[in-house]
Amino acid sequence: xxxxxxxxxxxxxxxxxxxxxxxxxxxxxxxxxxxxxxxxxxxxxxxxxxxxxxxxxxxxxxxxxxxxxxxxxxxxxxxxxxxxxxxxxxxxxxxxxxxxxxxxxxxxxxxxxxxxxxxxxxxxxxxxxxxxxxxxxxxxxxxxxxxxxxxxxxxxxxxxxxxxxxxxxxxxxxxxxxxxxxxxxxxxxxxxxxxxxxxxxxxxxxxxxxxxxxxxxxxxxxxxxxxxxxxxxxxxxxxxxxxxxxxxxxxxxxxxxxxxxxxxxxxxxxxxxxxxxxxxxxxxxxxxxxxxxxxxxxxxxxxxxxxxxxxxxxxxxxxxxxxxxxxxxxxxxxxxxxxxxxxxxxxxxxxxxxxxxxxxxxxxxxxxxxxxxxxxxxxxxxxxxxxxxxxxxxxxxxxxxxxxxxxxxxxxxxxxxxxxxxxxxxxxxxxxxxxxxxxxxxxxxxxxxxxxxxxxxxxxxxxxxxxxxxxxxxxxxxxxxxxxxxxxxxxxxxxxxxxxxxxxxxxxxxxxxxxxxxxxxxxxxxxxxxxxxxxxxxxxxxxxxxxxxxxxxxxxxxxxxxxxxxxxxxxxxxxxxxxxxxxxxxxxxxxxxxxxxxxxxxxxxxxxxxxxxxxxxxxxxxxxxxxxxxxxxxxxxxxxxxxxxxxxxxxxxxxxxxxxxxxxxxxxxxxxxxxxxxxxxxxxxxxxxxxxxxxxxxxxxxxxxxxxxxxxxxxxxxxxxxxxxxxxxxxxxxxxxxxxxxxxxxxxxxxxxxxxxxxxxxxxxxxxxxxxxxxxxxxxxxxxxxxxxxxxxxxxxxxxxxxxxxxxxxxxxxxxxxxxxxxxxxxxxxxxxxxxxxxxxxxxxxx
RNA sequence: GCCCUCGUGGUGAAAUUGGUAGACACAAAGGACUUAAAAUCCUUGCCCUUUUGGGAGUGCCAGUUCGAGUCUGGCCGAGGGCACCA
Numbered sequence: 001x002x003x004x005x006x007x008x009x010x011x012x013x014x015x016x017x018x019x020x021x022x023x024x025x026x027x028x029x030x031x032x033x034x035x036x037x038x039x040x041x042x043x044x045x046x047x048x049x050x051x052x053x054x055x056x057x058x059x060x061x062x063x064x065x066x067x068x069x070x071x072x073x074x075x076x077x078x079x080x081x082x083x084x085x086x087x088x089x090x091x092x093x094x095x096x097x098x099x100x101x102x103x104x105x106x107x108x109x110x111x112x113x114x115x116x117x118x119x120x121x122x123x124x125x126x127x128x129x130x131x132x133x134x135x136x137x138x139x140x141x142x143x144x145x146x147x148x149x150x151x152x153x154x155x156x157x158x159x160x161x162x163x164x165x166x167x168x169x170x171x172x173x174x175x176x177x178x179x180x181x182x183x184x185x186x187x188x189x190x191x192x193x194x195x196x197x198x199x200x201x202x203x204x205x206x207x208x209x210x211x212x213x214x215x216x217x218x219x220x221x222x223x224x225x226x227x228x229x230x231x232x233x234x235x236x237x238x239x240x241x242x243x244x245x246x247x248x249x250x251x252x253x254x255x256x257x258x259x260x261x262x263x264x265x266x267x268x269x270x271x272x273x274x275x276x277x278x279x280x281x282x283x284x285x286x287x288x289x290x291x292x293x294x295x296x297x298x299x300x301x302x303x304x305x306x307x308x309x310x311x312x313x314x315x316x317x318x319x320x321x322x323x324x325x326x327x328x329x330x331x332x333x334x335x336x337x338x339x340x341x342x343x344x345x346x347x348x349x350x351x352x353x354x355x356x357x358x359x360x361x362x363x364x365x366x367x368x369x370x371x372x373x374x375x376x377x378x379x380x381x382x383x384x385x386x387x388x389x390x391x392x393x394x395x396x397x398x399x400x401x402x403x404x405x406x407x408x409x410x411x412x413x414x415x416x417x418x419x420x421x422x423x424x425x426x427x428x429x430x431x432x433x434x435x436x437x438x439x440x441x442x443x444x445x446x447x448x449x450x451x452x453x454x455x456x457x458x459x460x461x462x463x464x465x466x467x468x469x470x471x472x473x474x475x476x477x478x479x480x481x482x483x484x485x486x487x488x489x490x491x492x493x494x495x496x497x498x499x500x501x502x503x504x505x506x507x508x509x510x511x512x513x514x515x516x517x518x519x520x521x522x523x524x525x526x527x528x529x530x531x532x533x534x535x536x537x538x539x540x541x542x543x544x545x546x547x548x549x550x551x552x553x554x555x556x557x558x559x560x561x562x563x564x565x566x567x568x569x570x571x572x573x574x575x576x577x578x579x580x581x582x583x584x585x586x587x588x589x590x591x592x593x594x595x596x597x598x599x600x601x602x603x604x605x606x607x608x609x610x611x612x613x614x615x616x617x618x619x620x621x622x623x624x625x626x627x628x629x630x631x632x633x634x635x636x637x638x639x640x641x642x643x644x645x646x647x648x649x650x651x652x653x654x655x656x657x658x659x660x661x662x663x664x665x666x667x668x669x670x671x672x673x674x675x676x677x678x679x680x681x682x683x684x685x686x687x688x689x690x691x692x693x694x695x696x697x698x699x700x701x702x703x704x705x706x707x708x709x710x711x712x713x714x715x716x717x718x719x720x721x722x723x724x725x726x727x728x729x730x731x732x733x734x735x736x737x738x739x740x741x742x743x744x745x746x747x748x749x750x751x752x753x754x755x756x757x758x759x760x761x762x763x764x765x766x767x768x769x770x771x772x773x774x775x776x777x778x779x780x781x782x783x784x785x786x787x788x789x790x791x792x793x794x795x796x797x798x799x800x801x802x803x804x805x806x807x808x809x810x811x812x813x814x815x816x817x818x819x820x821x822x823x824x825x826x827x828x829x830x831x832x833x834x835x836x837x838x839x840x841x842x843x844x845x846x847x
Numbered sequence: 848g849c850c851c852u853c854g855u856g857g858u859g860a861a862a863u864u865g866g867u868a869g870a871c872a873c874a875a876a877g878g879a880c881u882u883a884a885a886a887u888c889c890u891u892g893c894c895c896u897u898u899u900g901g902g903a904g905u906g907c908c909a910g911u912u913c914g915a916g917u918c919u920g921g922c923c924g925a926g927g928g929c930a931c932c933a
Contacts, residue, residue, distance in 0.1 A: 214927080217851055221929055228933080248933060261933090300931075326931040336933045344848080345931050419932055537928085644872070645859050653859065657873055665872095705863085714861065717871035724871090789867050794914045796867055820900075834913050840866050842913055 004670035006634030010756040014112055023117045025073050027523045034070035035524050036062045037503055039532030039540070040077045043103035044084055047110045049573040049616055049642070049654065050533070052626045056639045057570055057648050057712065058531045059116045063752040064707050066117070067773040073524055075506040076111065076118045078104050080127035081495045083161055083177060086431040090463045096431045097459070100127055110627055115635045115755050122509040126498035127431070131505065133454035134515030135497060136436040138551065140447050143437075147193045147550050150445060154265070154329070155424055157185035162467055163428045164189060166494060167421055168222075168539045184286060190435060190491065191422040194546045198223055198418040200561075201545055210566035212649075215537040222538050224419025229403045231337065231412035233260060236318060237307035239271055244309065244321075247332030247417055251406060252398035255386035256339040256360040257317070258350060260309040261302065261324035263334035269323065278303055278323070285325040300349045301325050309337075312411040313387070324349065330421060340376065347376040360386050361394045423543065425494045428468040430457065432492030438479050440486050448488075449481065455488070499540055500547035503527050503563055518557055526565045534569040541567070568710060571651040573642070575622040577611035585621040613653055624654055636754035637663040643753065644716040665720070666757055672727055673761050676743055679730060680765070685737040690784070693777075695725055696742040700776040703749045715753065722746055740765075745774040790815055791842040792824045808835040815841070 017023060038058040041051055062074040078100075085096035092099070104125060111118070124131055142148045156165040160178035164187060169176040194201075202223045205216045228249035235244055244260065262268060264282045272278040281303040302322035311317035319338075326345060327336050340350035340357045350357055362370035363381045370384070383392040388405070392398035406412035426435070434455040436448040448455055458476040463469050470476070470490040477488045507520040532540075541564070548560045578586040580600065591608050592601045600606035616623045629638050641662035646652040699722050706714045726746070730739070744767045751758040762771065788811065790798040798818050802811060812833070815821045828845040835841050 214851065218928055221850070224929085224932065226932075246933080250933080324931090326933090328932065331932045336931095338933090343933070345933080348931090417932080419929095534927090647860080650860095655859085655873065658859085661872070702863090711861095713859090714871080717861070720871050787867080791866085791914075794912095799867065832913065834866095836866065840914090842866085844913060 004667055004757075006636065006666065006756070009760050010113075010115060010635050013756045013759055014115060017115075017117070018112075018120075021121075023074065023119045024121055025071065025119045027520065028071050029523070031069070031071035033073065033524055034062075034065040034529075035073045035503075035527045036065065036529050037075070037506070037527045037531070039530075039536065040079050040499070040502060041107065042079045042082060042084070043100055043107055045103050045106070047107050047626055049624055049626055051111075052114065052638060053573055053642045053648070053652070054531060054533070054570055055111065055114060055116055056642050057568070057710075058529075059114075059118075059639075059755075060643070060707070060712060060752040061529060061531075062117050063755060064773070067748065067751065067771070069772065072117075073122075073506070074116075074118055075122040075124075075509075076116070076120070077122075077124035077502060077506065078126065079495065079499050079502075080104070080125045081132075081432045081492075081498055083163075083429065083431070085127075086429060086463060089431075095460060096463075097127065100125075110630075113627075113630050113635055114639070117755070122506050124502065124505050124509050126433075126495070126502065129454045129456050130512075132433040132498070134505070135433050135493070135501070136448075136453050136455060137450060138501065138515060138547075139436055139493070139497075140450060142192065142550055143447055145550075145554055147196065147553060148190060149193065150188060150190050152186060152188045153191075153424075154184050155187050155189055156182045157187075158182055161429075164424060164426055166424050166496070168423075168542070187426075189424050189426045190489075191424050192546070192550070194423045194543075195418060195420050197546055197549045198225070198420050199416075200549060201420075201542065204545065204562055208562065208564075208567070211564075212534075212567065212569055215534065215541065215567060215569065218537045219542055222420060222542065226417050226419075227399075228415055228417060229399075229406060229412050230333070230415040231312060231406065233309045233312060233337065235307050235309050235321065237305070239268070239307065241268055241271075244268070244335050245333045246335045246337045247415060248337055250339065250342065250395065250399065251412065252383060252386075252389060252392065252394055252402040253339040253342045253360050254311065254313050254337070254402065255389065256341045256358040257309075257311050257319060257337055258340055258356040258358060259319050259338040259346075259353075260321045261327050261336045261338055261349070262321065263327040263329040264303075264323050264325070265329040266323070266327075266334045272305070272323075281323065300345065300352060302349060302353060304353070312406075312409075320355070322349075322353070331419065332417060341372040342376055342378055344376040344378070347372075358385065360384060360389075361398075423494075423546070425497055426491035427494050428490075429492055430461070430463060430469040432495060433498060434470075435489040435491055435493055437489045438481060438486035439489070440484060446481055446484075446486060448479075452481075496540060496543050497547075500543045501551075503530075503544075521558075521560070525560055526563055529566045529568065530564040531568045531570060533572070537569070568649070570648050571646065572615040573654055574613045574651050575616050575624060575654045576613045577620050577622045579609045579611060580606065581609075583609075585619075587621040588624060615651070616654070629659065633659060633663040634666065634756075636757045637666050639753055640665065640716060640719075643712045646713055648710055648712050665723070666754065668727075669723060669757065672723060672730075673764070675730055676726070676739065677765060679734070679736075680740055683735045685735055685739070687733070687735045688737045689733060692729060692736060692742050693738055695722075695729075696745055697776045700745060700749060700774050704773075704776065707752070712753075719750060719753065748772075748774055786838050788838075789840040790818070790821055791840065792821070793844055794842055797821055797824065804838055806838075808833065808841070811835070811841055 036058055038054050062072050066072045080100050085100045088099050089096040126132060139148065156167065156170045158165050158175035158178055158180050160180040161175060165175055165182060170182050173182055174180060175182055202220060202225055205219060208216060226249050228247055229251040231246050231248060231251060233244045233246060235242060264285050284301065302324040305321045307321040308318040309321050327334060338346040338349065340346040340355060341359045342361055347357065357372055359370060359372045360383060361377060361381045362368065362384050363377065363379060368384050381394050383389045383394055383398050389398065389402060392401055403414050407414065434457060436453060436455045438446050438448060440446060458473050461469055461473060465472055468490055477490065479486050479488055501515065504516040504521060507524040508517040511517045544563050548563050552558050552561055575588060578588065578591050578598065580586055586608060590601050592599050594604060598608040598610055600608055614620060614622060626638065641659045644662060645655065645658055699718060702718050703715055706718065747758050747762050748771060784804055785801050786804050788800045788802045789796055790800055798821050800815060800818060802814060816825060824845060830843060830845055832844040833841065
């Protein structure tokens with residue numbers, strides 16, 4: 001027997017799949033479709049283990065669904081616009097396009113070596129003008145529908161990447177890519193009106209039964225719906241403004257009102273612009289505002305105005321108005337009514353400035369003289385000290401009642417507020433999709449006529465400039481529209497716009513007139529299974545849900561709202577981290593383990609400090625190169641290992657030992673295959689063995705269920721069990737009549753995980769027909785004999801083999817023959833017997 | 848502070864959804880083969896007993912049940928998300 005030559009065999013099959021267009025997909029209305037999609041990669045250079053895991057999971061599912069007879073769409077493309085290309089190009093004096101395309105070629109080859117069942121005919125790249133042309137059309141359509149607008153606003157400015165970031169791209173006050181502390185800057189920007197769909201995006205979550213709850217909760221929190229009331233406060237003072245609007249969720253505590261706080265950006269601030277003390281105060285606010293921790297721990301500070309606000313429920317009561325650092329301009333109306341007794345933040349502020357703390361809610365178990373002392377009370381209770389509101393149950397009842405009263409008095413009205421803000425999509429970068437608009441001399445916006453699309457990026461330009469390289473491209477910027485001279489928009493679109501609709505493009509990758517063809521969409525969409533990292537829980541997944549609604553808006557021909565029917569978020573691939581004596585990161589390649597201790601390779605004097613296992617990342621050097629692993633162990637072995645150790649939704653530890661054992665497992669399977677082959681050709685097959693049928697059926701049932709439930713790690717265990725069983729059985733038994741058909745079924749079940757090996761073995765035995773997912777035979781699943789569990793007082797005392805469907809009476813007779821059981825039964829009286837058919841008997845005795 | 852998820856051997860983890868806890872694998876120890884090593888194979892895995900067997904046992908404490916890793920309540924611990932959101 002030859003050793004299993006994975007290199008030769010894997011290459012052979014990959015070539016076969018390629019040359020025969022095995023994974024090419026066409027619409028076939030006689031077949032049920034299955035659209036399996038993994039989040040497409042950014043072409044950063046080489047694939048990493050995270051990709052291997054993500055795409056292996058998707059490939060197992062695709063191959064399984066194909067074998068089940070589905071018409072499977074399993075495409076791949078490139079999220080090809082973005083900063084790294086621009087940075088790399090600047091450093092190496094290259095064109096971002098060349099850098100990107102070279103990476104795409106490398107990574108495509110690497111993905112092919114993994115043996116993925118991808119329809120490469122549908123490959124798309126978002127930096128290709130055939131792609132972004134349609135994105136520009138979408139942009140203009142949204143502009144026409146009023147879903148895109150331009151406004152001057154405070155934005156998140158990333159000083160390292162020198163671009164604006166969306167709220168979703170600021171994590172803990174830092175840029176999601178650069179890690180730089182984000183600054184506030186006022187700029188004119190393009191926005192997508194995502195907040196228009198806040199309610200719909202929230203409601204849509206309820207229908208996403210096959211999404212992880214975690215992701216749904218995150219989106220729900222991000223949308224941040226809250227019920228409340230808007231209230232107009234009259235103000236006393238020497239300003240032309242006589243009214244300030246506030247949003248509150250607790251109008252029922254209005255009698256506890258003791259100050260009104262405004263954002264420093266509130267419109268009233270314009271009357272204080274020349275006040276030196278106010279300018280100083282505003283500066284102080286912007287300083288503390290940069291990091292999240294500063295905000296969380298930070299002091300509440302205020303600037304007292306000479307204005308007074310009048311309590312709308314008691315016009316005699318007048319309270320001071322402050323500007324305060326904790327009031328956000330872009331939530332509510334940038335103004336807060338302060339009730340220190342029942343809001344901790346207001347309480348802190350009141351303590352600092354010695355403001356009145358009026359208790360208006362008491363806990364149920366306290367008397368009417370209850371007074372808030374050391375901290376605000378926000379629990380449930382009864383309204384007190386509030387005139388006609390007294391006695392109401394707080395909070396639910398008192399809030400609705402108060403709103404009714406306020407509405408009657410025309411002081412306020414019911415209001416629902418959302419935390420979700422519009423999506424700022426302007427980026428001051430070169431390597432992105434140009435925004436297809438221009439400005440005339442007056443600065444008025446003109447869409448680029450659709451006939452002039454695409455607006456392509458200028459090529460071979462100097463990237464070594466400060467700010468946006470497109471700004472200095474005068475030839476490119478100047479444009480004639482209908483004889484009028486105009487200047488192009490130089491901002492490009494956030495790359496998350498590209499990924500908001502790419503799954504539609506895969507359905508019609510070559511459609512020239514529009515982004516997609518409606519017939520294709522009708523057949524393929526929605527994505528039946530989407531697979532990717534949880535880091536996009538809010539970003540990409542929310543944007544995509546918005547984008548479908550935006551296309552759908554005022555569009556009778558397009559009915560998709562939810563692009564992803566089911567979502568699966570896989571865990572990360574982790575590895576131990578290593579540092580040398582100077583705390584410099586070391587790569588696993590440079591580390592050697594001798595007798596349980598770690599040293600630098602080739603130098604057993606240099607001790608290596610071992611850190612915790614963390615998600616593989618270039619910066620910590622704890623990466624394993626998939627190409628090296630595939631080269632040395634083969635794609636099947638890598639696929640097997642990456643699935644074997646942990647459930648796919650959890651993080652997995654990379655283990656060299658585990659990898660080797662997966663490799664050895666393939667070799668063992670090969671040895672087994674050859675022994676089975678020898679038996680099949682040498683021995684007359686005359687003995688029909690029930691047990692092997694039963695085992696195979698059990699295995700088919702287990703693997704099928706585990707595939708359906710994404711228990712891919714358990715499938716690997718099932719594969720090991722199968723090997724162990726077959727290996728033992730063929731050693732013990734000869735001339736098995738039903739070995740052949742069972743082995744064939746098993747090989748088919750192995751195909752999704754180890755496609756090269758399984759196809760090779762199937763081919764080797766001329767099993768080339770009817771390669772379909774085996775159905776389990778329910779009759780064969782019912783065993784003739786059952787291991788019956790015998791319990792005495794709920795404790796297992798014996799395991800007895802009996803015929804199936806044995807009755808309670810006969811079982812009791814049988815178990816009396818068991819020495820151990822009889823010891824209990826003959827010495828004690830039976831109180832009660834619990835009998836579970838074909839499974840368990842529990843005998844309760846007096847002791 | 849608020850919300851969510853999760854606690855099972857030395858390790859990664861299984862457990863047909865309330866019915867044999869620890870499948871499958873990694874690591875470890877012992878053994879077989881070998882001059883030796885590698886590779887391969889076998890055995891072991893908490894406590895008591897020579898064995899048959901018995902006891903404890905799924906973070907901790909209670910509860911429901913004939914029976915709880917699984918259900919209920921409380922506590923402890925870990926991870927994640929949001930965070931001056933009015």
